[in-house]
Amino acid sequence: MHTVGTALIALLSAFALVFVVELPDKTMVATLILTTRYRAWPVFVGVTAAFAVQVVIAAAFGGVLTLLPDRVVAGVVALLFGVGAFLLLKEGFSKDDEDEDTAATNGPATFTRIALTSFGVLFAAEWGDASQIATAGLSAKYAAPVWVAIGSFLALVTVAGIAVLVGRKIADRLRPKLIQRVAGVVFAGFALFALYQAITAAP
Template identity: 30%
Template sequence: MGLSLVEGLYKSLALTVLSEIGDKTFFTAAILAMRHPRRLVLAGCLVSLIVMTILSALLGWAAPNLISRKWTHHITTILFFLFGLWTLWEGFTEEGEKELAEVEAKLDADWKASNGTAKAGSKIDDDLKKKQRPFLAQFFSPIFLKAFSLNFFGEWGDKSQIATIGLAADENPLGVVLGGIIGQALCTTAAVLGGKSLASRISEKMIALCGGILFLIFGIQSFLTPIGDS
């Protein structure tokens, strides 16, 4: 089938970087890192995104076994064109700035709620609090779990996840996983080390336009590639 690991890797890497910079998960990691220890935020965000990338690639790898490769190829091509137009539209309408405001508002509300709960329960015995903690929270830091869950569920169903599934159905899944993990590691590390400052210096419009053009290029390449060579 001519599935190249290197081609899958560079496509996945480029797609991930241009999709994730300025995305909800990028801003979430950046804002969490301002309020909590960076190593815990980085670990939680990275683990969640790596798990999501592997799950997405597995779904894409399994798709040709459930549907004919002809149909997965056509669906992937259509997705690239749709996501390209969608991302270009977001760039022209500057949806990125609204996304940052939404993430900040949500995290501020969660922050105030958790602080209020902590003050109200400050007199509870430490042993009783430990017993009442969720099962996972007894083994992992609450900050790690918060970063993991916010990023995992924030990424679920996002266009970058669906694009990864489509890419893994049409390219070497191992290359897609490696490229996705490298891309997620670069974006998440940048977000945690100074994401909000970085985002303010990078044009959200330009990133969205570059991402949209990249999706369209992948769509054209997929359209022109014979199915037997995809």
């Protein structure tokens, strides 16, 4: 059994490291973009669920996670972000008028659809990411996977909360079409970076 001190150190170490790593990372950017595109609450639920699954995987497998093939992981991430970029740019450059676009943005998208979309995007973004590897490493270091997972999860949720708050303020001031175009370009950038990683990764 772990002492209270060891558990607290593991939790705080995980929170501090993951928060610092993720604050300027694609996790925050992707969450912010999703919030400008969709309603905030289902986005937050979706990304939170993705974080929960990811930290459980990382904490459970510890250092083994770092042995996954980098090329395969990067290739899957590139594909998912590429599809997202295509859909966003297609919608952003469509010929619909502004009123119809606003209705389409706010109307048809159900809570479940938004949450599942957000889950998929953030699950892909976090797979093999620095925060997941850090969680795995700390889990192995402290031999306290539960406490490390809690610390990592709280850090990711905090970053997502900041992104959601910022995203809502931006969304109120920008046209939906512009948001979709910017989001598509950013997602395309993520896809290209992941593709570069896939190509240059060791086999």
